[in-house]
Amino acid sequence: MSQDEKPPLLDRIANTAFLAVIGLARLLPYERRIPATGWLFTHLLAPVAGWRRRIRDNLALARPDLSAEELREVVLAVPENAGRSVAEIYSGDEFTTRIRKADPLEGPGLAALEAAFESQRPVIIACAHFGNYDAMRAALAGRGWPVGALYRPMNNEAFNRHYIPAITAIAEPLFPRGRAGLASMLRFLKGGGWLALGFDQYDRHGTELRFFDLPSKTVLTPAELALRYDALLVPIHAIRLPDGLSFRVHVGEPVEHGESAGMMQALNDDLEMLVRRHMGQWFWVHRRWK
Template identity: 75%
Template sequence: MSTDQTDPEEKPPLADRLANAAFLGLMKLVRPLPYEKRIPTVGWIFSHVLGPLAGWRKRIRVNLAMARPDLDASEVKRLTRAVPNNAGRAIGEIYSGKEFTRRIEQSDPLYGPGLPALEEAARSGRPVILACAHFANYDAFRAALHAKGWPVGALYRPMNNEAFNEHYIPAMQAIAEPLFPRGRSGLAAMLRFLKGGGWLALGFDQYDRHGVELSFFGLPTKTVQTPAELAIRYDALIVPISAIRQADGLSFRVLVGEPVPHGEPGQMMQSLNDDLEALIRLHMEQWLWIHRRWKQLK
């Protein structure tokens, strides 16, 4: 993440610039393809080229050995390819701009037991915490909510590669705004937005060393409490939300889960962990098993 001390004229490291150039070259290569071929092509490249080079297959196997030791070898092998494929598709979709958002808008994909509560929050101007994860394409639900005219914002972490941020952040902004960077520069604006009735997408599925130890797939892991704490502080509705990639590999349905009752923050976050785990078990390839979710166990 960039800091306030960074010299704006200082160039990113050479390795970052080379990696960024390779990525932009890939995007330029696939851009002429029709959308229906472009997205699977990027998925294939992530699965068969980037995944092995980046060591993702090994990390996926390590995580699965801890969280799902019941899986047989053939399923583990499938997931080491399917998880990067989904990640690549998501990147291809984000960089497809209007083609991606237009598909979301036309499909009206929102459903689930929490949807009536979202509609009521929109009518009443109540703030909303959208508890989300790195599942399928987490920008798909932002596009779906934005298409309804609902005030959806998101907290994001800038990539360590600053050269990549120069085009990645604008690509996310084109899907829906506002976006708030992690850190002091975005915190005050984010809180004003939420206090004023905004809807804020907050991820909770990565390891947080400052979090509380909760259970995920039956294993202890540190989980951020911020979504629950902000919901309590600002009397915000808090709902789990996930875009689920459909069998065609291109379309989505956006599941709005049951609102989480306000209570003790740790209990609220455990409820969200349990909800996410149940969803992942149904669609194992759609969660980003590349994360080090159980760092303390390795």
């Protein structure tokens, strides 16, 4: 759809409602805006959108051992984290300045990242819908590192017209899914760029691996690109801290090159350990198991 074409009416209505919420939130100072939007997602959006039921269904599969109180905590924490993340994305310079000033990068793989930058070696950043993915991009870009990302445009074109500029302002380049985006992405990677790729959603064309000891179709692309371009493959996740506003951006151990399915299983295992420690920060709304 071109910029001159009008999106469908329902898309425009939904987009107008979203912009109204974000506009009201922007009237608040940052320290109140972020939790306020988290509250709105938890108590207004999640029940209407069916998120609570889907979170419970996924937890019944993956964590049937949770008590009723633990289950309730996760059901509330997941949409709150999502709401906070959206508010942060739409906070522009306030968000990125806070991240870059804090320089929250840490973890056993940080030295390998620094070495890759010095040698201009490509890097595949294996990331997930955990904490705030964009805090990770802001932290890496704050070091002056060449972090790009592949993204899927939203189905709502009216939403895309402000969402894509918002995420582009955090760090760029960004590459849309599709033939043109893929070609640009590969040129960037060949030139020593760093590419953030998600791997935590169900992919019907993926390979059946294990996640929370359940069969789950997993994309092999991050491992395959790392092997093809001799790129470092490293998991990086932004963990939201107890204050709800700050992050620790954890750089995990680089994944040893080998067979692609085994590399991706190592990433699944690493993410599972992280999610078990921070159950409310992974987006349990996704249909990860089918």
